[in-house]
Amino acid sequence: xxxxxxxxxxxxxxxxxxxxxxxxxxxxxxxxxxxxxxxxxxxxxxxxxxxxxxxxxxxxxxxxxxxxxxxxxxxxxxxxxxxxxxxxxxxxxxxxxxxxxxxxxxxxxxxxxxxxxxxxxxxxxxxxxxxxxxxxxxxxxxxxxxxxxxxxxxxxxxxxxxxxxxxxxxxxxxxxxxxxxxxxxxxxxxxxxxxxxxxxxxxxxxxxxxxxxxxxxxxxxxxxxxxxxxxxxxxxxxxxxxxxxxxxxxxxxxxxxxxxxxxxxxxxxxxxxxxxxxxxxxxxxxxxxxxxxxxxxxxxxxxxxxxxxxxxxxxxxxxxxxxxxx
Amino acid sequence: xxxxxxxxxxxxxxxxxxxxxxxxxxxxxxxxxxxxxxxxxxxxxxxxxxxxxxxxxxxxxxxxxxxxxxxxxxxxxxxxxxxxxxxxxxxxxxxxxxxxxxxxxxxxxxxxxxxxxxxxxxxxxxxxxxxxxxxxxxxxxxxxxxxxxxxxxxxxxxxxxxxxxxxxxxxxxxxxxxxxxxxxxxxxxxxxxxxxxxxxxxxxxxxxxxxxxxxxxxxxxxxxxxxxxxxxxxxxxxxxxxxxxxxxxxxxxxxxxxxxxxxxxxxxxxxxxxxxxxxxxxxxxxxxxxxxxxxxxxxxxxxxxxxxxxxxxxxxxxxxxxxxxxxxxx
Numbered sequence: 001x002x003x004x005x006x007x008x009x010x011x012x013x014x015x016x017x018x019x020x021x022x023x024x025x026x027x028x029x030x031x032x033x034x035x036x037x038x039x040x041x042x043x044x045x046x047x048x049x050x051x052x053x054x055x056x057x058x059x060x061x062x063x064x065x066x067x068x069x070x071x072x073x074x075x076x077x078x079x080x081x082x083x084x085x086x087x088x089x090x091x092x093x094x095x096x097x098x099x100x101x102x103x104x105x106x107x108x109x110x111x112x113x114x115x116x117x118x119x120x121x122x123x124x125x126x127x128x129x130x131x132x133x134x135x136x137x138x139x140x141x142x143x144x145x146x147x148x149x150x151x152x153x154x155x156x157x158x159x160x161x162x163x164x165x166x167x168x169x170x171x172x173x174x175x176x177x178x179x180x181x182x183x184x185x186x187x188x189x190x191x192x193x194x195x196x197x198x199x200x201x202x203x204x205x206x207x208x209x210x211x212x213x214x215x216x217x218x219x220x221x222x223x224x225x226x227x228x229x230x231x232x233x234x235x236x237x238x239x240x241x242x243x244x245x246x247x248x249x250x251x252x253x254x255x256x257x258x259x260x261x262x263x264x265x266x267x268x269x270x271x272x273x274x275x276x277x278x279x280x281x282x283x284x285x286x287x288x289x290x291x292x293x294x295x296x297x298x299x300x301x302x303x304x305x306x307x308x309x310x311x312x313x314x315x316x317x318x319x320x321x322x323x324x325x326x
Numbered sequence: 327x328x329x330x331x332x333x334x335x336x337x338x339x340x341x342x343x344x345x346x347x348x349x350x351x352x353x354x355x356x357x358x359x360x361x362x363x364x365x366x367x368x369x370x371x372x373x374x375x376x377x378x379x380x381x382x383x384x385x386x387x388x389x390x391x392x393x394x395x396x397x398x399x400x401x402x403x404x405x406x407x408x409x410x411x412x413x414x415x416x417x418x419x420x421x422x423x424x425x426x427x428x429x430x431x432x433x434x435x436x437x438x439x440x441x442x443x444x445x446x447x448x449x450x451x452x453x454x455x456x457x458x459x460x461x462x463x464x465x466x467x468x469x470x471x472x473x474x475x476x477x478x479x480x481x482x483x484x485x486x487x488x489x490x491x492x493x494x495x496x497x498x499x500x501x502x503x504x505x506x507x508x509x510x511x512x513x514x515x516x517x518x519x520x521x522x523x524x525x526x527x528x529x530x531x532x533x534x535x536x537x538x539x540x541x542x543x544x545x546x547x548x549x550x551x552x553x554x555x556x557x558x559x560x561x562x563x564x565x566x567x568x569x570x571x572x573x574x575x576x577x578x579x580x581x582x583x584x585x586x587x588x589x590x591x592x593x594x595x596x597x598x599x600x601x602x603x604x605x606x607x608x609x610x611x612x613x614x615x616x617x618x619x620x621x622x623x624x625x626x627x628x629x630x631x632x633x634x635x636x637x638x639x640x641x642x643x644x645x646x647x648x649x650x651x652x653x654x655x656x
């Protein structure tokens with residue numbers, strides 16, 4: 001097992017899948033000659049050529065639709081949308097075609113495309129480069145949504161997504177591409193459904209996904225060290241469908257839940273997990289579930305304002321302390 | 327093209343006309359629900375182009391006005407009508423409806439309801455053809471109003487850039503629902519707009535089967551020979567409103583009379599009568615046989631077919647039992 005960076009893990013998954021199947025292609029803005037804004041496709045252009053590693057024009061809806069159309073004929077496109085903010089422009093093809101074509105054709109056509117894009121807020125990129133859109137994607141039937149919190153997941157989720165016959169949206173994070181982590185040396189396919197226990201605990205469950213898993217882990221350490229509270233951290237790497245059984249099992253053990261999301265609270269992951277807790281294990285609860293979310297504002301440019309708009313591990317600690325009254 | 331072939335096409339066009347007129351009645355009878363967009367007046371476009379191509383071999387994709395293109399692509403009209411009747415035996419198993427006719431076995435890649443949506447899908451299908459190395463082409467039929475979507479420009483740019491085997495056919499019926507083209511579009515001749523992307527194009531009379539067939543033969547040859555995309559604009563007219571919910575009050579009666587005087591079915595009929603290969607009596611018999619076939623075969627099949635099981639409402643959302651969902655574990 002070697003430690004590699006998140007972007008290297010994504011690149012390795014591309015490389016293996018392109019070597020394995022000549023119908024796997026990748027496409028997006030600056031992914032070829034440049035190798036990708038976050039290096040996730042570096043080296044592939046020289047290795048596989050411009051017919052399979054395609055630098056697209058800045059036409060998000062157009063090239064996403066083109067990838068979807070190609071997938072009808074057995075092509076397996078991995079489409080990179082440089083920033084999730086630009087994915088708004090491709091919503092028409094993602095939602096109206098990729099997510100619906102299997103259903104409305106009575107199962108005749110599928111759109112086995114992978115759409116990868118960094119979501120999340122980085123450093124002072126301003127309102128139009130700081131969107132968190134996972135909640136938008138996970139609200140639509142016919143689409144799978146996964147979001148890796150580690151290089152291992154980034155590698156294994158992409159590998160499975162390429163081979164899966166459903167359209168899969170992979171929500172990455174601008175701040176995580178240089179994160180290091182262990183990835184198996186042998187080929188590894190991560191499940192596209194389920195959740196992982198990132199830390200075992202007995203007193204409260206912290207639900208996180210993508211970058212917020214790390215906030216939860218930091219909060220759990222502080223809660224253990226300073227307050228004797230042992231938090232369980234559940235990594236919701238699959239946002240659609242969400243792991244109802246995993247949510248139920250953990251809350252049935254800890255009887256308390258805090259959901260930590262980087263996005264604004266309305267109609268989000270927190271709201272959805274809370275609804276699932278209500279539906280699955282309401283009577284297991286010893287306290288009302290809470291969510292730790294961003295403020296409901298467009299992300300500001302000013303550093304202090306930006307920081308204030310986003311949740312952090314301290315907010316998670318405070319929420320848990322509130323539950324326990326300590 | 328031989329006169330015997332033209333006679334066959336005349337019957338096919340007449341069948342399409344009567345099929346669509348019967349859809350109108352079935353809608354009024356409440357056997358067809360939702361939106362219904364009918365094709366009468368425009369038949370020479372689909373038939374002229376697809377007669378010049380290889381239906382079943384070449385891929386066809388279009389908008390929501392899609393029944394007739396599917397029929398000419400080889401789809402069984404009984405299963406199309408069953409789809410309109412929302413039956414399990416419908417081409418899309420009753421899940422699609424009028425706007426979403428799919429018949430992938432005949433390479434009819436679907437009708438889509440977002441105006442301009444198929445532009446990039448067609449380019450993608452052409453990319454797939456290119457990767458597979460076959461000699462198929464993709465033919466994308468859309469109306470003139472779709473050309474004001476961003477997908478028109480984005481797709482034409484990519485199709486030209488990557489030399490994709492796609493033929494875009496613009497059925498210019500002069501109206502985007504109720505807005506006449508000169509009130510929505512700065513450049514009236516649609517074939518001129520694609521010169522911005524160095525795509526060869528032509529404009530033709532879309533009411534005259536022979537002229538459409540001739541222009542399409544050239545267009546298909548261009549695309550199939552590997553020279554990249556082509557854009558063919560066909561000037562045509564729909565007799566009915568945009569859909570069944572359109573009162574169609576925005577068009578002058580004089581304009582409608584002018585176009586119905588150039589009916590594509592009647593023009594082809596009269597040409598064959600003038601050529602001495604058809605009599606009016608034969609045509610009347612042909613019409614009677616078509617009407618009987620639609621009633622006895624098509625409508626009967628749709629009416630007698632079962633509806634989908636309600637228990638199957640969640641089928642076809644995602645792939646069933648895909649092992650990669652579990653990370654490749656069987």
